[in-house]
Amino acid sequence: MAAPRLPIAPGLLLPSAFLVLLALAVAAPALLTGADPLAADPLSALAPPGAEHWFGSDHLGRDVLSRVVYGARHSISIGVAATVLAVTSGVLLGLAAGLSPTWLDEALARAFDVLSTLPELLLALLVVAITGPGTGNVIFAIAVAQIPNYARVIRAQTFVVRHSGYVEQAVTFGRPRLAITAGHVLPNVLGPIPVLATIGLGQAVIASSGLSFLGMGPQPPAAEWGAMLSEARNYLRVAWWEALFPGLAITLTVVCLTVVGRRLQRRFEGRTP
Amino acid sequence: MIGRLGVVRRLGTGLAVLWAAATASYVALLIAPGDTVDILVGDGADTPEIRAAIIKEWGLDRPEVVQYLAYLWRLLHGDLGRSYQLQRGVGEVLATQIAPTAQLTLAAAAVGVTLAAVIALVTAGRGRAARGMASLASVAELVAVSVPPFLIGIVLLAVFSFTLGWFPVSGAQGPAALVLPALALGLPIAGVLGQVLRGGLERALEQPFAVTARARGLTERALVARHALRHALIPAVTLAGWFTGTLLGGAVITEVLFGRPGLGRVAMDAVTGRDMPVVMAVVLLSALVYVTISTLLDLAYRAIDPRIRG
Amino acid sequence: MITNPGEDTAITSPGADTAITNSGEDTAASPLVAVRDLRVGFNGTEVVRGLSLSVAPGECVAVVGESGSGKSVTARTLLGLAGPGSSVRASAFTVAGRDALTFGEREWRGLRGRFAGLVLQDALVSLDPLRTVGAEIGEVLTAHDVVPRRWRESRTLELLESVGVPEPELRVRQHPHELSGGLRQRVLIASAIAAEPELIIADEPTTALDVTVQAQIMRLLAERKAAGTALLLISHDLAVVASIADRILVMRDGRVVEEGPALDVLAAPAHDYTRALLAAVPSATSRGTRLTDGTPLTTRLTKGSPLTKGSPLTDGPRLTDGPRLTDGPRLTDGPRLTDGPRLTEGRALTEGSPLTDGPRFADGTPGGPLTSSPGQAPVLAVSGLTRSYGPRRVVEDVSFVLHRGETLGIVGESGSGKTTVARLALALIEPDDGQVTLHGEQWSGLPERRRRPRRPTLQLISQNPLDSFDPRHTTARLIAEPLRLPRAERRARVLDLLARVGLPLEVAGRHPRELSGGQRQRIAIARALGPRPDVLVCDEPVSALDVSIQAQVLDLLAELQAEYGTAMVFISHDLGVVHHLADRVLVMKDGRVVEEGEVDEVFTAPRHPYTRDLVAAVPRLPGGEVADLPRSAAEAQVSAGM
Amino acid sequence: AAQPEAAAPTSLTWAIETQPITLNPQQWAQNKVRLLVFNQFDALLTRNKDGSFGPWLAKEWKVSDDELTYTLTLRDDVTFHDGAKFDAASVKANLDQFFVEGYNTAVAGIQLRAYQEAKVVSPTTLEITLKEPDALFLDFLASPYAGQVSPKSLKSAKDVKFGGIDLVGTGPFILDRYVPGQEIHYRRNPAYQWPPAGAAHQGPAHLSEITYRFLPEAAVRVGALTSGQVQVIEGVPATEAGLIKSDPGLTLQTALNSGTSFSYYFNVSRAPFDDQRVREAFREAVDLDAVLKAVYQGTATRAWSVVGKASTFYDTSLENTFGGDVAKANALLDEAGWKQRDAQGYRVKDGKRLSVRTLASAAFIRDRRDILAQAIQAQVKQNAGIDFQVKIVDQGTAQKALDDNDYEVFENSRGDSDAGAALNLLLPGKGALNRTHFSDPDVEKWIAEASRTSDQERRKELYAKVQQVVVRDKAIVFPIYVPADQIAAQKSVQGLGFNPASGTPAGAYDVRIGT
Numbered sequence A: 001m002a003a004p005r006l007p008i009a010p011g012l013l014l015p016s017a018f019l020v021l022l023a024l025a026v027a028a029p030a031l032l033t034g035a036d037p038l039a040a041d042p043l044s045a046l047a048p049p050g051a052e053h054w055f056g057s058d059h060l061g062r063d064v065l066s067r068v069v070y071g072a073r074h075s076i077s078i079g080v081a082a083t084v085l086a087v088t089s090g091v092l093l094g095l096a097a098g099l100s101p102t103w104l105d106e107a108l109a110r111a112f113d114v115l116s117t118l119p120e121l122l123l124a125l126l127v128v129a130i131t132g133p134g135t136g137n138v139i140f141a142i143a144v145a146q147i148p149n150y151a152r153v154i155r156a157q158t159f160v161v162r163h164s165g166y167v168e169q170a171v172t173f174g175r176p177r178l179a180i181t182a183g184h185v186l187p188n189v190l191g192p193i194p195v196l197a198t199i200g201l202g203q204a205v206i207a208s209s210g211l212s213f214l215g216m217g218p219q220p221p222a223a224e225w226g227a228m229l230s231e232a233r234n235y236l237r238v239a240w241w242e243a244l245f246p247g248l249a250i251t252l253t254v255v256c257l258t259v260v261g262r263r264l265q266r267r268f269e270g271r272t273p
Numbered sequence B: 001m002i003g004r005l006g007v008v009r010r011l012g013t014g015l016a017v018l019w020a021a022a023t024a025s026y027v028a029l030l031i032a033p034g035d036t037v038d039i040l041v042g043d044g045a046d047t048p049e050i051r052a053a054i055i056k057e058w059g060l061d062r063p064e065v066v067q068y069l070a071y072l073w074r075l076l077h078g079d080l081g082r083s084y085q086l087q088r089g090v091g092e093v094l095a096t097q098i099a100p101t102a103q104l105t106l107a108a109a110a111v112g113v114t115l116a117a118v119i120a121l122v123t124a125g126r127g128r129a130a131r132g133m134a135s136l137a138s139v140a141e142l143v144a145v146s147v148p149p150f151l152i153g154i155v156l157l158a159v160f161s162f163t164l165g166w167f168p169v170s171g172a173q174g175p176a177a178l179v180l181p182a183l184a185l186g187l188p189i190a191g192v193l194g195q196v197l198r199g200g201l202e203r204a205l206e207q208p209f210a211v212t213a214r215a216r217g218l219t220e221r222a223l224v225a226r227h228a229l230r231h232a233l234i235p236a237v238t239l240a241g242w243f244t245g246t247l248l249g250g251a252v253i254t255e256v257l258f259g260r261p262g263l264g265r266v267a268m269d270a271v272t273g274r275d276m277p278v279v280m281a282v283v284l285l286s287a288l289v290y291v292t293i294s295t296l297l298d299l300a301y302r303a304i305d306p307r308i309r310g
Numbered sequence C: 001m002i003t004n005p006g007e008d009t010a011i012t013s014p015g016a017d018t019a020i021t022n023s024g025e026d027t028a029a030s031p032l033v034a035v036r037d038l039r040v041g042f043n044g045t046e047v048v049r050g051l052s053l054s055v056a057p058g059e060c061v062a063v064v065g066e067s068g069s070g071k072s073v074t075a076r077t078l079l080g081l082a083g084p085g086s087s088v089r090a091s092a093f094t095v096a097g098r099d100a101l102t103f104g105e106r107e108w109r110g111l112r113g114r115f116a117g118l119v120l121q122d123a124l125v126s127l128d129p130l131r132t133v134g135a136e137i138g139e140v141l142t143a144h145d146v147v148p149r150r151w152r153e154s155r156t157l158e159l160l161e162s163v164g165v166p167e168p169e170l171r172v173r174q175h176p177h178e179l180s181g182g183l184r185q186r187v188l189i190a191s192a193i194a195a196e197p198e199l200i201i202a203d204e205p206t207t208a209l210d211v212t213v214q215a216q217i218m219r220l221l222a223e224r225k226a227a228g229t230a231l232l233l234i235s236h237d238l239a240v241v242a243s244i245a246d247r248i249l250v251m252r253d254g255r256v257v258e259e260g261p262a263l264d265v266l267a268a269p270a271h272d273y274t275r276a277l278l279a280a281v282p283s284a285t286s287r288g289t290r291l292t293d294g295t296p297l298t299t300r301l302t303k304g305s306p307l308t309k310g311s312p313l314t315d316g317p318r319l320t321d322g323p324r325l326t327d328g329p330r331l332t333d334g335p336r337l338t339d340g341p342r343l344t345e346g347r348a349l350t351e352g353s354p355l356t357d358g359p360r361f362a363d364g365t366p367g368g369p370l371t372s373s374p375g376q377a378p379v380l381a382v383s384g385l386t387r388s389y390g391p392r393r394v395v396e397d398v399s400f401v402l403h404r405g406e407t408l409g410i411v412g413e414s415g416s417g418k419t420t421v422a423r424l425a426l427a428l429i430e431p432d433d434g435q436v437t438l439h440g441e442q443w444s445g446l447p448e449r450r451r452r453p454r455r456p457t458l459q460l461i462s463q464n465p466l467d468s469f470d471p472r473h474t475t476a477r478l479i480a481e482p483l484r485l486p487r488a489e490r491r492a493r494v495l496d497l498l499a500r501v502g503l504p505l506e507v508a509g510r511h512p513r514e515l516s517g518g519q520r521q522r523i524a525i526a527r528a529l530g531p532r533p534d535v536l537v538c539d540e541p542v543s544a545l546d547v548s549i550q551a552q553v554l555d556l557l558a559e560l561q562a563e564y565g566t567a568m569v570f571i572s573h574d575l576g577v578v579h580h581l582a583d584r585v586l587v588m589k590d591g592r593v594v595e596e597g598e599v600d601e602v603f604t605a606p607r608h609p610y611t612r613d614l615v616a617a618v619p620r621l622p623g624g625e626v627a628d629l630p631r632s633a634a635e636a637q638v639s640a641g642m
Numbered sequence D: 001a002a003q004p005e006a007a008a009p010t011s012l013t014w015a016i017e018t019q020p021i022t023l024n025p026q027q028w029a030q031n032k033v034r035l036l037v038f039n040q041f042d043a044l045l046t047r048n049k050d051g052s053f054g055p056w057l058a059k060e061w062k063v064s065d066d067e068l069t070y071t072l073t074l075r076d077d078v079t080f081h082d083g084a085k086f087d088a089a090s091v092k093a094n095l096d097q098f099f100v101e102g103y104n105t106a107v108a109g110i111q112l113r114a115y116q117e118a119k120v121v122s123p124t125t126l127e128i129t130l131k132e133p134d135a136l137f138l139d140f141l142a143s144p145y146a147g148q149v150s151p152k153s154l155k156s157a158k159d160v161k162f163g164g165i166d167l168v169g170t171g172p173f174i175l176d177r178y179v180p181g182q183e184i185h186y187r188r189n190p191a192y193q194w195p196p197a198g199a200a201h202q203g204p205a206h207l208s209e210i211t212y213r214f215l216p217e218a219a220v221r222v223g224a225l226t227s228g229q230v231q232v233i234e235g236v237p238a239t240e241a242g243l244i245k246s247d248p249g250l251t252l253q254t255a256l257n258s259g260t261s262f263s264y265y266f267n268v269s270r271a272p273f274d275d276q277r278v279r280e281a282f283r284e285a286v287d288l289d290a291v292l293k294a295v296y297q298g299t300a301t302r303a304w305s306v307v308g309k310a311s312t313f314y315d316t317s318l319e320n321t322f323g324g325d326v327a328k329a330n331a332l333l334d335e336a337g338w339k340q341r342d343a344q345g346y347r348v349k350d351g352k353r354l355s356v357r358t359l360a361s362a363a364f365i366r367d368r369r370d371i372l373a374q375a376i377q378a379q380v381k382q383n384a385g386i387d388f389q390v391k392i393v394d395q396g397t398a399q400k401a402l403d404d405n406d407y408e409v410f411e412n413s414r415g416d417s418d419a420g421a422a423l424n425l426l427l428p429g430k431g432a433l434n435r436t437h438f439s440d441p442d443v444e445k446w447i448a449e450a451s452r453t454s455d456q457e458r459r460k461e462l463y464a465k466v467q468q469v470v471v472r473d474k475a476i477v478f479p480i481y482v483p484a485d486q487i488a489a490q491k492s493v494q495g496l497g498f499n500p501a502s503g504t505p506a507g508a509y510d511v512r513i514g515t
């Protein structure tokens, strides 16, 4: 009946290819570039893109290409870690709220409210101010700021699933409450998570670059895209390449993640009529 | 439109949220490393005598709970306290900074909403031209959402100010100085809003009621204006809370980048300088904005969608 | 997906040309709309394939056919609204005497609303939920400058009044969600006739409405017709259109398979498909017979033979699409139908005299319903159930008992509390007052923990099977869920159950969303049967299904019940279905039981005025007495409601 | 030379990096906004480039032989902006103000720790008595803290500690408007007749008004200048210096700051910098010239001593005595027992990596010091296998690490107009800024003596000895560069210059537009 599904849609090919490249950069950056991202060579600082430095060199003479490649690990792992943390906490809190008696649910919902009263970046800034800059703290900060997003969705979803026909049906089969929660509620509330997480990952990458820009990101000399951009802005007139490539890396990453996320979403929505 | 009970309830939760936000930030800063005295003492004056004098001056020798209660008490009287670093009352500091931030965020919101609305209205429809433009617009929107806001700012600065010299580099004087920051802050919003609006319009135009309206002989334009737009607004309105957050958060970066005065800058400085009274005031202020916006949102929602008026 | 086109072409080809010429002869004026060999495709798939049709002024043409046959697409195409991604071709297409093939958007727009009003199929969502009723109607007046601006409001009120909307001044300011389904449909009709079009195209104007409301709407359309407006009426229900249509077109797979004056088509259907359609409608007369082929259940059982060749429905492929077709035979030719004894017991229940003349309060329960076999303890007994949501009493003092092998029908309009009763009986919610006993033991008012072991006894089949399936699970897993068996046995049992409901094994690995509506409902039935329940609560199990598929599911339920002797509570708002299946019936209104009794008695001699309204509102095909008619292909009286 | 009063009103916009946290000179704490203070306020004395003092609001000053009594003779023609007369009583009121509780604990406790009392002898004569000799007292009288504020406005100002238009001085400009985060605006004081000695002209200022805009982003500042939105900027980043120099319409001036150079101070109380060999090795491992060239594009001046090159106390004998000898660095480390290397190439001893940390508070990073740190980080790693970790943290965390003695390198530079004031804080064992935990009785003795005597030659001698010990003999400090200030302006702007005492941009009194 259905036409044989291509393993990958044409519009998805490029984004997926880029994400694969990205994954490679995270897993084995040495495969993509020979240069050491931290090796400074002050004498060849700010060299334009050329045979020696494909993406040029930065203000300390470090190879921009290798910094962008190695930067993937930092930026992506911050994004991934923050997203994983936010998703796990968000799912647990949302599920707890959705399954709790009304008063507890209300309390949790208000707690999400309080967390959202502060703009994400400001909250992250505050968290970093308390915990200090650094990779771990940035992850924590971004995760905390994103928790309510996931928790809210899961909470709403839990309400829906909890009152759905199949949960009711499971009750008529005489299945215990815990079995129903584990067997039906939890798996079904997780539905929108892959989509949200994919798009959330992109947003986390942007957020972490924003924090780095404000000087609250990972510590130097770590190659991290946001931090690279932040430093590069001082050399914009003399070395556009220093800003362009990390900027491009962030943008492409987020674009690709969003495209893939949306595709997932369409799949997901198409699946449940 | 909301019953009186609803208003009381809303105010109640609003206040509770404010209180919780204030308390949470108080506790958070309390557990943060470092000592308030260190911040007050400043560089190079760290002698025991000076420390003692400062502790006394700021009442830091009292137990934390007492300090917290005193803080709440002062808050109730509208006194936000005195900045540790800025030598001034926090209320005064914020008062001077609200206007530029309000200008910036409102301008950015206007940019975002206008761009998004124009693009969505132009590209929503059935013609082939519209569809072509729609795919173009969706690419533009996607990019606008995916570029870190400060990168947009940097590029705008480099192109329109440094190179072309069309707009002043920075500052808060005059409308011209507002253009670039508002664009930098507004473009990502336009991206998201445009996607939402266009999606909403497209979905609405597929609904049976749209077919019915067409069957009445309505033009496509009238259909969009009279029917689809309001439907598209509903998801857009639910995003307004998110926009507020993005605007306020983005204001931090934009103000730093464009050298504009404003709350974002103050917040950033206060946070890095652990200027506790200012941080708490900013937290309170943004909680207040959030609570206000979400209340207005509720009203807007009700105005647009009669179904939830009950 | 679409079957054997060759066969159909043979039948349609004579009708296609004559349709247009015929109408030309019948009426003096030229047709308002005429189309020949209309083909509409979506992204390469043709869904209307060579249809011809014409509507003359003042005429009412009805198009009937099963779901997906292309009725709605045809209707929309006639106003140039086939939709995005569509391609429309026709050898001739005239609208209002002009050649529609050359129309641009602008020409179409001039005609829409003004020349022809369209009432869309989805009545409940065809009004903009964000705008007031007045704005929706006023829009037509504005678009075509029908009346000067200052009269617009009074004209709107007039229109609402003319379609029988009470308190029009109040209603103009209301939004669709504040109106009942019937009122919404009226408003929709009002907006369709606002510009006084010569033609109204009404696509299933009564689907999703209660019988009584349905009757009102049909009356309204009849008035319009009497006023001289031509009507193109679309329905899947022959009985609905019977009273009003001058001509009937029967559609199938995008073609007209039969066409002719209404009476001729209904009284002497020429095409097998039309006959099957008529036969599949459940009613009093169909009791004890298979809807899918008209043979009595007993006959079929004793014979134990597969479907007889030549009987109208044996070449089912036409009736339903692909997968559904193949399971037809499996349903009937298995060895499971052979254990006769239980079946005869079932027959006895439905035909035996104890049912009709037994003492109503034999068990002495005050207000308790009649019991069919006084000696036997009821499986399920419900007494004095009352339940409120907020200040509203949704169910009030409902009592009934149910015995082994018995089917109790519950009918009533939407919102009368039927589902709530079912949920109370299942102890999914607790009654505020009254109680439920299962096998004579307390059932309601217990902690869930104590109920759990007994739950398998009482199973539910709900209206929307898809909603009752965990979307992530495969069919096999769904059916296995209620089974408390070791893993190995479970698998065998699942396969057995699948076979029993006549589904091929390959379905086991699929997800329900990959199955047809009929297949899904079969899975729901298989799952409910898994724990071998004594009582089956069916909440509108067939109301979402097409007549022909509904027929299959009803047959299946009847057979299985006969086989297992399961007692059944069968909820439906379709009197025909209840009459077909149930032994006794409860009629509910506003949460109360207004009448109850043996099903024939209640439906042939209703005592309560509400029941009388209900029965009277059921659309009927023209013809003689219900009882006398042979259950043949020429069956002419069918009562149905949907 | 006196200038004839320019007829046409002239105004100027000047972009500055830092926004003042206070406009009250007595609360002043930011060297970067020193250039604003003397627009609105005049000090009692002025300090010359050679460290000597000149008259300003005080025409003459006399120090008693026991160096405990200072007698000031004041000008009698000076009025505050609010019309009040400047006299001995007002100076006394200004001095006493510091001892109002909670007003300025730090100045009262440090700069004025020797202050006993001030006595009004006559309207133009004030006698100040100290508890003990203080060589820095004159410097105080020439500092922004000595900016004279109208005693009336000290009482009436809405917010004394912050200042503002209602806290007035006697300066050449009157504060008109302050828009926080945006700009500060002054107009000319037409009655001004009392510039400090050494001013380029007499009488009122040339400019009728001046606006300072706060533009913290360096690139933005330069962009504003090149696009003509402002006429003057300060704080020109090294990357942009070439651009400005090559622009015929622009001028660029640079001056080294007074005070101490930007240096890394080694924490000698902890391993590994408790070992002098490691300290020296660290210095030798860095090719500082190359680093400075890369980071500052050749615009930075290398430092050789803790005392800045602009200070009169700078000891030139230290030049070229250390640094850049990689072989020596490695030999020293080998000798100190850091022989092994780990997988990443860092040196290890007893299983411990040779790691040192510096903490910088994000709020105080300027001059690209974070990038400089990265360059040094790369150098010590590549050249000597030292793991130098740079931590940029918030102020609370930085302070906590300092309190907990949880760091190895402390980075600092101070802009005091008298370098001795900085050394007082940095070097003595009990100094408020002694982050090295270095303590040497000789050094302490010399510093104490230098603080007491006002004999500049003697002080120079003593400070030279101090520098030799801490830089050369004990290697507790790694001097890196001498902070400098830059002014870039449109060619038409004349009279821009630097404060001779601090090396920071001077106020706007002498600035004019035109030829």
Ligand SMILES: Nc1ncnc2c1ncn2[C@@H]1O[C@H](COP(=O)(O)OP(=O)(O)OP(=O)(O)O)[C@@H](O)[C@H]1O
Pocket (backbone or CB within 6 Å): C042, C047, C065, C066, C067, C068, C069, C070, C071, C072, C073, C074, C082, C083, C084, C085, C121, C236
């Ligand atoms: N916009 C569309 N795009 C693609 N396919 C469509 C579209 N509209 C209808 N179809 C397909 O055309 C076929 C005929 O649909 P149509 O709605 O006309 O059926 P119908 O006879 O009105 O059925 P029902 O009784 O369920 O309303 C169906 O298979 C349907 O899936």
Ligand SMILES: Nc1ncnc2c1ncn2[C@@H]1O[C@H](COP(=O)(O)OP(=O)(O)OP(=O)(O)O)[C@@H](O)[C@H]1O
Pocket (backbone or CB within 6 Å): C389, C394, C412, C413, C414, C415, C416, C417, C418, C419, C420, C421, C573
């Ligand atoms: N959980 C609930 N909360 C509030 N009201 C409810 C709830 N469930 C049902 N009702 C209300 O109770 C009334 C009866 O509902 P019920 O579902 O039993 O009707 P029904 O006869 O099954 O109708 P239908 O034919 O439409 O299925 C309705 O008016 C409904 O709105």
Ligand SMILES: [Mg+2]
Pocket (backbone or CB within 6 Å): C071, C072, C073, C121, C203, C204
């Ligand atoms: Mg249809």
Ligand SMILES: [Mg+2]
Pocket (backbone or CB within 6 Å): C418, C419, C420, C539
């Ligand atoms: Mg129901």
